[in-house]
Every structure is written in structure tokens, then in C-alpha cells.
Amino acid sequence: MEHVAFLVALMATSFGAGIVGAILGLGGGILLVPLLTMVFGINLHYAMGASLVSVIATSSGAAAMYLRTGLSNIRIGLFLAMATVTGALIGAALSGVVPARALELILGLALTYSVVVTLRQLKVDLAEGQPYDPIAMRFGLEGAYFDVRLGREVKYRADRVKAGFAVMWGAGLLSGLLGIGSGAFKVLALEYVMRLPMKVSTATSNFMIGITAAASTAVYFGRGDIHPVIAIPVALGVMLGALVGTTLMGRLRNTTVRALFLPVILYLALSMIARGLGLVGS
């Protein structure tokens, strides 16, 4: 019965991570790895493998919905996925060699950065304009969507594609290295570097997350880092949590709710950094 209790506890924790992740707009992955390693004492590599599986599971459902609404731009997504997939494959290969402490340190820093992005997201406005980036013109990195809040169609085209491609490569590298979806970094490339509307950025990033994570997961699977007894309850828990979290989001609408969770996330981030620096025993 001890095993069954373990499975239930694992699922419940992942469920919580899924809810908080959805409310904050972070994937569950970046919260899961610190929780699994610090609370459950799970080996870092198994935690990262389980997180990747949960990332694909949540992204598939959400991406399917976003594709139907036409918010995610498939061309922009596939074009940039060439960068994230290459980065992810290199990152996943490296994560088998890089010492666990260094990984924990990088994860802590990535989590801290995600919190900063989340804070900034609270007050972002729609950018207008039609930039003329030659690569964007050539590859048709543009589109339009109907904005419900503004009550009209918004046209957009990507700007600074080269820089965006480079940031995407980095996002892929982090995803493979740390076993996370790295949605915050993908949104950084789409929204801040390429200046795409926030809704399009979020939806397109979601579509790309699954593709990127699939590349890394294959490497993790081959190395034996995907432990079904850990990965499956975690993935199911996060999926359910994300579902509940998104439903809650629609009702809460309150930015203070997001702010409530930030200290918790910051605590997780700082603990990971402390572990990485060897300040606390791991």
C-alpha cells in the first residue's frame, strides 16, 4: 500500500502545480522539477523526465484548442521550431553530462526570470504596426486574428526575426537541458523580440512547446530518465490541474491572485539556486 500512497501524493502535488502553473501562465514543468526533487527527494533526472512528459500532455490539449480558434500561427510556429528543436536536442544531450548542481542553479535562475516575465505580463498592451523584416516577408511570418476585447481584427507581422530565432534556440536549449517547456522564454522571443501580439505569442508558444519537448523527451527516454511510475501520475495530475486552473482563471480575473503565488515561486527559485551553489544539502 505504501506504493499506492506514494502515487496518490505524487498526483496530488502535480495537480497543485498544474493549477498554479495555469493561473500564473507558466507551464507546470518549471514548478514541478523543484517540487519533485525537494519535497519527494526524487532524483533530478527522473524529475526532469516526468516534467517533460507533463509538458507534452498539457501542451497537446491546449494547442489543439488554440489551433481551432486560429490564434496560434502555424507558419511562425514551425519556422521557429527549427530553432527550438535543434536547441532542445543539444540541451537534452548535455543534461546527461552537466553536473546536477549546475542544472539546479540554472533552473533556479530560469525560474526567477519566469517570475519577472509573469510580473511584466500583468501590464502589457497591444503593440500595433507593420514592420518590414525581410525574413518575415519572405517566409510569410504574419497573420491576423479577431480580438474580442478590442472588437476588431488585428493584423500583425514578425519583426527582428534573426534575433527571435536566436532566442528561440536558447529557449529550446533550456527546455532540453532542464526538462521544462520554457514557455516564458518562447513568449519572450515572440512578444518582446519579434513584437507579436500577446495572445498570438501565448498560443503559438503553446503549439511549439509540444514539438520542442517531444524532441528532448526522446533523448531522455533513450537514457532511461522517463520513469513511468513517476512520469505518469505527474502528467495526469498536471493535466487535470491545468484544466481546473484555466477554468478558475476565467472566473477569478483578478491579478492579485497571481501576485499571491509569486512569493511561493520565488521561494522555490531561491531554494534551487541555494542547492545549486551548495549552500543547502541536496
Add this chain to the structure above:
Amino acid sequence: MSRVLWWGGVASVVLMLIGLVGYAVQVGVGSDSFDVTRAVENPQAGRPPGVFTSVPQVLDGLRRWPVDPLAVAAVGLLALLATPVAAVVVAFPLFLSEGDRRYAVISAILAAALIGSLLIGGAS
């Protein structure tokens, strides 16, 4: 594409659930000796029996009788992995039929990279 992602996700979740419930029943009854906590804390001590690292191993688990529930769960995991890859594969004929050769090539390159990594990861 959205249908591929949706149904791929649903199918793999169902398989993973069946496998996990089967496993919980198996260990709950106490017939299995696989100690999760030990495997969790010390993976270097040897590959715990529940971890599949290749497709042939998963197939072996399925061929056994009674079927290894963790092998069923592993099939669910692999199906989940294959879902985004399938979406990219489906994009190729869609772009071709639209006459967009540039993006047909991009989706083909991506699909090749993803399938390649799956094959290398799954065969070793």
C-alpha cells in the same frame, strides 16, 4: 492538425491511466517487489525493472502474460511523445495541397529531425 493533437493526447492518457491503475492494483495486492522509493533515491544502483528504455523492451512487456501494466503505460507514454510529431507530419501534405512548397519543406525537415531523434532514442 488540431484533431491529431487532441485525439493523440486522449488516446495516450487513456493508455497511461489503464497502465497506472493496473500497476496500482498489482502492487496494492503485494505481488510485486519493485520498491519505488529505493528506485527514486538511488537510480545509479541499477536500472529498476519498471523503466523501459527502448521499444523492443516495451514490446517484450506486452508479450508477457499477464501483460505487464507498466508496458501498457509505456505505450501511452510513447503515443504521447509521437503526438506532436504526428501533427508536424500531417502539416506536410496540408502545405503541399495549399501549394506552399517552402513550408512543406520546413515541415518535412522538422518531421525528419523529430522522427530521427525518436528512432535513435527508442532503438538504443
